[in-house]
Amino acid sequence: MHAFRSHTCAELNKSNVGQTVRLSGWVHRVRDHGGILFIDLRDHYGVTQVLADPDSPVFAEVEKVRSEWCIRIDGEVKARDESLINPKLPTGEVEIFIRDIEVLGAADELPLMVFGDQEYPEETRLRYRYLDLRREVMQNNMKLRSDVVSSIRKRMWDREFREFQTPIITASSPEGARDFLVPSRLHPGKFYALPQAPQQFKQLIMVSGFDKYFQIAPCFRDEDPRADRSPTDFYQLDLEMSFVEQQDVFDTIQPVIEGVFEEFGGGHTVDKHWPQISYKDAALWYGTDKPDLRNPIKMQVVSEHFRDSGFAIFAKLLEQEGTEIRAIPAPKGGSRKFCDRMNAFAQKEGLPGMGYIFWRDGENGLEAAGPLAKNIGPERTEAIRQQLGLGKGDAAFFLGGKPHAFEAVAGRARVEIGNELGLTDKDRFAFAWIVDFPMYEKDDETGVIDFSHNPFSMPQGGMDALNGDPLEVLGYQYDLACNGYELVSGAIRNHKLEIMYKAFELAGYGKDEVEKRFGGMVNAFKYGAPPHGGCAAGIDRIVMLLADQANIREVIMFPMNQRAEDLMMNAPSEPLNEQLRELSLRVIEQD
Known part of the structure; x- marks a missing residue:
C-alpha cells in the first residue's frame, strides 16, 4: 500500500465496503457521540467520515487529535445506516473504522478556524493565508x-x-x-x-x-x-x-x-450581443466607461427644460458655459420615501442633494410631485416625463454642473437606483465594448495636454487628425465592460513612426525623448512594421x-x-x- 493513501477523501463509496484503505488529510472537525469519536477527514478533493470506538486499537491516539492536525489513517470501509447517509457528500454512503493512525503534522492553537463560516479580519486572513x-x-x-x-x-x-x-x-x-x-x-x-x-x-x-x-x-x-x-x-x-x-x-x-x-x-445568462458604445455616450448614459448593462437605466440630458425656469439653482447654472442638467430615470421609484433615501445617498457622496420629481395620481389625473415640480410648473414636468418615457409610480433624479464634476456620482446613483428598485438582473453577464476613447486629456489646473489612454494607439484619421485640436482626437482604443467592471483593454497600434513622433509631441515628448524611452520599438519600426x-x-x-x-x-x-x-x-x-x-x-x- 502507498505510504500515505490508497484513495483520496472524495473517492470512496458503497462499492468499497469491506476494503481496507489508507487516507491522509486534515482533521476538519471532531465530534464525540457517546464515546464514539467521529472525524471529518479533509483533503484537497473532499471529505470522508472516519470513526473510532473504544474497541479500536488506536482509540487513545485518536482522542488526542485536534482540528487541522494532518494525519494518516488505515481502516475498514463500512456502509452507513440508511438514516445516516449524507447525500451532500460523494462519500456520504460510507464511513471508515480506524484501525491505525499516524500524526503527520500536529497543529498549534489556530488563529482562525477552517471549519465553519466565521468572519475574520482581512489582516488575520492574509497573515495566515495558508490556513x-x-x-x-x-x-x-x-x-x-x-x-x-x-x-x-x-x-x-x-x-x-x-x-x-x-x-x-x-x-x-x-x-x-x-x-x-x-x-x-x-x-x-x-x-x-x-x-x-x-x-x-x-x-x-x-x-x-x-x-x-x-x-x-x-x-x-x-x-x-x-x-x-x-x-x-x-x-x-x-x-x-x-x-x-x-x-x-x-x-x-x-x-x-x-x-x-x-x-x-x-x-x-451570458449575453451574446455585445454593443459598441462610444466613450462619450457611455459617460452620458451611464456616468462611467465601464457600465453595468444589467441595469436598464439610461441617463439623459434635460437642460432645455430647466433653462430660464423657476428653479433658480439650475437656471443660473445653465448660464455658465459647459454646464448641463442630466436626469436619471427611476421606474417604480415614485414615492417620497424612496426619493428621500436617494437624496441621503447623494449627501453621503458629498453633494448637497439631488433634485427629484415623481408622478402619482392627482385630482385631475397624473400629477407631478416634489420640490422641482412646484418650481418649474406642469408644462415642463410633463415634457420631462415624456422625454424620459415615465408614468405613474415613476420618478426622476437630477444633477447639474460641468459633466466631469458630477458624472461619476451620477453613475453611482444610477447603480444604487437600479439595485434599490430591483431593476438590475443579477443572474446575467452583460458585456459592452466601449470605443472611440479620446487620445488626450487636459489637466484643469496646469492646462498641460497628456495621453488619456494607451500612448501607443493609432489615432483615428492618422496624421490628419493630429493637425487639429488634440482634445478632439479619438484613438482606436477600446475596453470591454462586464457588469460594471473593465475586463479587457486594447487598441490598434500606431506602427507609423512619423505619426508616433507627432502623437508624442502633442503630449510634450520631443523626438529625442521618444527615441530615448522607446528606442527598441522606434528602431524596429524602421524595418517594415x-x-x-x-x-x-x-x-x-x-x-x-x-x-x-x-x-x-x-x-x-x-x-x-x-x-x-x-x-x-x-x-x-x-x-x-x-x-x-x-x-x-x-x-x-x-x-
Whole structure:
C-alpha cells in the first residue's frame, strides 16, 4: 500500500465496503457521540467520515487529535445506516473504522478556524493565508482560477495563437501607473523596471513576423489598492495580432471570453450581443466607461427644460458655459420615501442633494410631485416625463454642473437606483465594448495636454487628425465592460513612426525623448512594421466575477493587503547594509 493513501477523501463509496484503505488529510472537525469519536477527514478533493470506538486499537491516539492536525489513517470501509447517509457528500454512503493512525503534522492553537463560516479580519486572513486557503470557499476559488486559465489557454491555441514569454526585467515605460524599479548591481545608478504590461515586447513580436501571440502575463504596477485591483501585481491574458482592424480583435476575443463565462458562469445568462458604445455616450448614459448593462437605466440630458425656469439653482447654472442638467430615470421609484433615501445617498457622496420629481395620481389625473415640480410648473414636468418615457409610480433624479464634476456620482446613483428598485438582473453577464476613447486629456489646473489612454494607439484619421485640436482626437482604443467592471483593454497600434513622433509631441515628448524611452520599438519600426493590434483581459477580475466575489483578493492565492504589504512573508522589508553597498544605494531617512 502507498505510504500515505490508497484513495483520496472524495473517492470512496458503497462499492468499497469491506476494503481496507489508507487516507491522509486534515482533521476538519471532531465530534464525540457517546464515546464514539467521529472525524471529518479533509483533503484537497473532499471529505470522508472516519470513526473510532473504544474497541479500536488506536482509540487513545485518536482522542488526542485536534482540528487541522494532518494525519494518516488505515481502516475498514463500512456502509452507513440508511438514516445516516449524507447525500451532500460523494462519500456520504460510507464511513471508515480506524484501525491505525499516524500524526503527520500536529497543529498549534489556530488563529482562525477552517471549519465553519466565521468572519475574520482581512489582516488575520492574509497573515495566515495558508490556513485561510484551506477553507472550502477559498479552495473552490483557486480551483476555479486554475480551470479558467487552462480553458483560456486551450481556447487561444484553438484559434491558432502561439504562447510566447516576454521579459520580466526591462526598461521603464509610461503605461499610466508607477513602475516598480529594480536597481542594477552591474550598472550602478541605473535601474530596470518590472513591466506594467508586455506592451512593447508584444508589438516587437509582431514586427518579428509572428502573426498571433498570446501570454498569461504577470504585470506589475505600483498603484493604490482598490477592491477590484491588486496594488502590486496581476495577471492578464495578453494578445496581439498582425494585419487586423479593430473589429478583427473583437471577433477574436469575444468567443474566448464568452466561452469561459458560459463554461464557468454557474448557469448565469451570458449575453451574446455585445454593443459598441462610444466613450462619450457611455459617460452620458451611464456616468462611467465601464457600465453595468444589467441595469436598464439610461441617463439623459434635460437642460432645455430647466433653462430660464423657476428653479433658480439650475437656471443660473445653465448660464455658465459647459454646464448641463442630466436626469436619471427611476421606474417604480415614485414615492417620497424612496426619493428621500436617494437624496441621503447623494449627501453621503458629498453633494448637497439631488433634485427629484415623481408622478402619482392627482385630482385631475397624473400629477407631478416634489420640490422641482412646484418650481418649474406642469408644462415642463410633463415634457420631462415624456422625454424620459415615465408614468405613474415613476420618478426622476437630477444633477447639474460641468459633466466631469458630477458624472461619476451620477453613475453611482444610477447603480444604487437600479439595485434599490430591483431593476438590475443579477443572474446575467452583460458585456459592452466601449470605443472611440479620446487620445488626450487636459489637466484643469496646469492646462498641460497628456495621453488619456494607451500612448501607443493609432489615432483615428492618422496624421490628419493630429493637425487639429488634440482634445478632439479619438484613438482606436477600446475596453470591454462586464457588469460594471473593465475586463479587457486594447487598441490598434500606431506602427507609423512619423505619426508616433507627432502623437508624442502633442503630449510634450520631443523626438529625442521618444527615441530615448522607446528606442527598441522606434528602431524596429524602421524595418517594415505591419499594422497590428490587440488587447489584454484581466484574469483576476474575470475569476472574481465568475466566483461572485466583490473583492479581488478572494481569488488571488497570496495577495497583498490594502497597504501593499505581505504580512505572511513580511514584505516589503529593510535591506541589509551589504545589499545596499552592492547596489551603490543609500536609504535617506524621511523627516
